[in-house]
Amino acid sequence: RKEVEQDPGPFNVPEGATVAFNCTYSNSASQSFFWYRQDCRKEPKLLMSVYSSGNEDGRFTAQLNRASQYISLLIRDSKLSDSATYLCVVNLNSGNTPLVFGKGTRLSVIA
């Protein structure tokens, strides 16, 4: 089983739609979780951290389910500018361990 798994998509949704992505991780000792957004030919940029209690930032909601070892990202009222690849990132936060990236989920929002 891969450390971090995501559905690669693409998810093609109309403007205004609600779309959700899931990401599963294999290491139950993982401590920190993030969603990054990456535009074509650009570097990844942090979209939001994911906290145990769930967190919301405008149209974006992230949830963590430790029991089932997955995190989710919900985007409401999709905009054309939301079109990007969304990367799930997991960190063990113990000493010398690096961030682990999922392969990303591609989203295309269509007018």
Add this chain to the structure above:
Amino acid sequence: DAMVIQNPRYQVTQFGKPVTLSCSQTLNHNVMYWYQQKSSQAPKLLFHYYDKDFNNEADTPDNFQSRRPNTSFCFLDIRSPGLGDAAMYLCATSPRGAMNTEAFFGQGTRLTVV
């Protein structure tokens, strides 16, 4: 102001000609990463430094080396670039072991091998 700076943004090198990519940071973070990202793929970790401790991923080819002379700078050396090494190379930093602290990425260096 950019906190993780990669130079150059674009690099063209000849097949087999050594090339060095550089990364600097103003964040004083302990950890620095080098990722390779090919088109439509996730960033692939090549190696990372935890302070001066170098950690190589098992599947990183020997052709790739790294140096971290001080906290602020980290270099990626590709000794004999092949066509398959053409990619975006991303440098990132993070503080050691901090909870819920993300990695900060530079803008990347896009390497072309001709």
